[in-house]
Amino acid sequence: xxxxxxxxxxxxxxxxxxxxxxxxxxxxxxxxxxxxxxxxxxxxxxxxxxxxxxxxxxxxxxxxxxxxxxxxxxxxxxxxxxxxxxxxxxxxxxxxxxxxxxxxxxxxxxxxxxxxxxxxxxxxxxxxxxxxxxxxxxxxxxxxxxxxxxxxxxxxxxxxxxxxxxxxxxxxxxxxxxxxxxxxxxxxxxxxxxxxxxxxxxxxxxxxxxxxxxxxxxxxxxxxxxxxxxxxxxxxxxxxxxxxxxxxxxxxxxxxxxxxxxxxxxxxxxxxxxxxxxxxxxxxxxxxxxx
Numbered sequence: 200x201x202x203x204x205x206x207x208x209x210x211x212x213x214x215x216x217x218x219x220x221x222x223x224x225x226x227x228x229x230x231x232x233x234x235x236x237x238x239x240x241x242x243x244x245x246x247x248x249x250x251x252x253x254x255x256x257x258x259x260x261x262x263x264x265x266x267x268x269x270x271x272x273x274x275x276x277x278x279x280x281x282x283x284x285x286x287x288x289x290x291x292x293x294x295x296x297x298x299x300x301x302x303x304x305x306x307x308x309x310x311x312x313x314x315x316x317x318x319x320x321x322x323x324x325x326x327x328x329x330x331x332x333x334x335x336x337x338x339x340x341x342x343x344x345x346x347x348x349x350x351x352x353x354x355x356x357x358x359x360x361x362x363x364x365x366x367x368x369x370x371x372x373x374x375x376x377x378x379x380x381x382x383x384x385x386x387x388x389x390x391x392x393x394x395x396x397x398x399x400x401x402x403x404x405x406x407x408x409x410x411x412x413x414x415x416x417x418x419x420x421x422x423x424x425x426x427x428x429x430x431x432x433x434x435x436x437x438x439x440x441x442x443x444x445x446x447x448x449x450x451x452x453x454x455x456x457x458x459x460x461x462x463x464x465x466x467x468x469x470x471x472x473x474x475x476x477x478x479x480x481x482x483x484x485x486x487x488x489x490x
Contacts (some may be wrong), residue, residue: 220324220482221437228480229325231316232414235309241303243402246298247390250357253294255379256422261290262375287365288358294353302353306346306409313410314338317417321483325432326423341416349409361386398476411471415481419470422483428489431486432460436471439478448473456486 315338364385368378392399398407422432436452438444452464452473460483463469471479 212245213481217385224234224320224437224480225439227320228414231320232313232410233323235312235316236403237290237412239309239410240346240400240403240406242309243302243405244392244400246302246305249297250294251383251390254361255382257290257294258287258375260393261286267330276296277279287361289360291358292315295357300349303346303350306349307342309339309406309410310413313343313413314341314417314420319416319418320414320422320426321418321421321481323431324482324484325421338417342413345413346411349405349457353405356452357389362478404476407436408472409477411477414470415463418483420480425483426460433457433484433486434460435482435484436464436473437480437482444475444479449477452479459486 240478285435301317337435361382364378364381367373373381390400392403400405422434425432435457436449438449438453444450448466448468449471452466452468455465458464461469470481471477
């Protein structure tokens with residue numbers, strides 16, 4: 200009947216509008232983060248290359264001076280020697296300290312950029328009439344604190360990877376040249392893109408993860424600013440909708456639909472990201488009247 204068809208139009212229009220809003224949010228995040236991810240990954244690759252050169256240069260100098268404990272068997276050593284990992288760790292820490300300022304600066308710069316982009320994205324659908332801004336001191340503090348923590352975390356992971364290589368070299372009686380080759384190959388996974396892989400190297404993984412996290416932190420901060428201004432809000436966990444979406448966390452969170460802004464999703468998260476490599480984002484809207 201004509202009036203039945205007419206009655207279905209508003210629902211169809213609402214559904215179409217929601218689909219459009221979701222598509223816009225997905226595309227906006229991709230567009231906002233494309234350049235920051237590219238620039239940060241490039242800078243991280245430069246830092247990893249510099250760290251590799253610095254570490255291997257120190258190892259080689261120590262080997263030639265025979266001040267690296269022979270027990271580490273970085274070259275041919277007697278079986279009676281005992282393992283002492285202290286010297287290679289010291290040399291690695293020196294190389295890491297040399298590159299730490301550049302690493303921290305790059306992370307802080309692009310985390311701050313992503314944080315502000317997410318803040319603007321979170322407010323965009325609300326058609327805010329108020330003049331709301333992400334407070335620069337708070338944003339800078341977040342970026343700087345996160346960057347400093349990441350430097351420690353990133354260098355700690357690298358140190359552990361090298362520890363495994365040294366341990367293997369020791370147990371197998373490898374020469375210094377063999378170990379140095381293994382170290383170069385491990386660093387290559389950090390700074391040399393592999394086009395055939397979805398995440399091409401460690402630098403790209405860090406950039407995607409950390410800028411995505413900062414973007415969603417800024418997004419959430421936009422909603423918090425609106426709440427402080429007295430606006431009741433709801434939020435919605437939005438996945439990218441493909442077959443690689445995590446079902447237990449991300450798909451299940453999206454299935455909840457709109458929930459109160461300060462409520463936790465079923466996974467226990469307040470906002471995306473839900474896991475390493477998560478590509479989700481969050482939508483925010485004014486709470487409908489009468490709900």
